[in-house]
Amino acid sequence: MAITMKEAAGARSWVARPNCSLTPILRRGVIALILVASLVISAAFLLAGAWLVLPFAGLELFLLYLALRAIDRRAFDYESIQLDDDSLIVSTRLSSASFQQRFHAAWARVTLEAADGPDPLVCIRSHGHAARVGRLLTPDERRLLFSDLSRHLARPH
Template identity: 35%
Template structure:
């Protein structure tokens, strides 16, 4: 989990995103190696009289491909929180879908996580936004405190 924040002329910004261990190019390369190796083993076994190994190799390649697609869709998920001119704007990207919330800072409640895996809840009126899902527990608590201090100041 990567957490950055910037402050310029009364504007505060926090960027919360996943800390992915593979770049997109490395992900494709790893997928290609796994699929090629599985296909080579399946073809070798089929050539030597065990055609069912190739069938299971195909199932394995389909499962690996599905796992890599799911990983890739969510590798770029993030939360961006911007406090500027009395408005807290939260932009969330999940699987390529973008949602944006504008919350008035004067009515905003910041609820720190009560349990280990709880997110930070930002609530203003009937709108509640959960952020910080990718942060560790201590980092979520520290971010909740930072947000409270920024809203108070």
């Protein structure tokens, strides 16, 4: 996991993404390689009369596909905070579900929930609404994000 902070023309953004070294091309390549090898072998045994190899190979390839798909779903996850003079926008995409919340920068307050616990979360509140961020970060990174965000929100807008 990594968080990047950018600052340009008075606007700041923090983006956290999980580390994924498996590119979609490599993922497809791995599945294709194992699929072709398994099917060739299963087909050869099928022709030799050992047809029960094929269902086991199919089941196993299905499991591999599910595992890589689960990884794929997480590959595009992100948590982003954009702060400019007027607004603070929290955007998240976790396991294919996307959310976006907009807060007024002058009214938004940031707290660290369960700060002393093992799993603190950065919480942004305003006008009865709240957004929790930091799920893609380690506890230490969440504390860093909290202090960074607090410092910037405390500045006059």
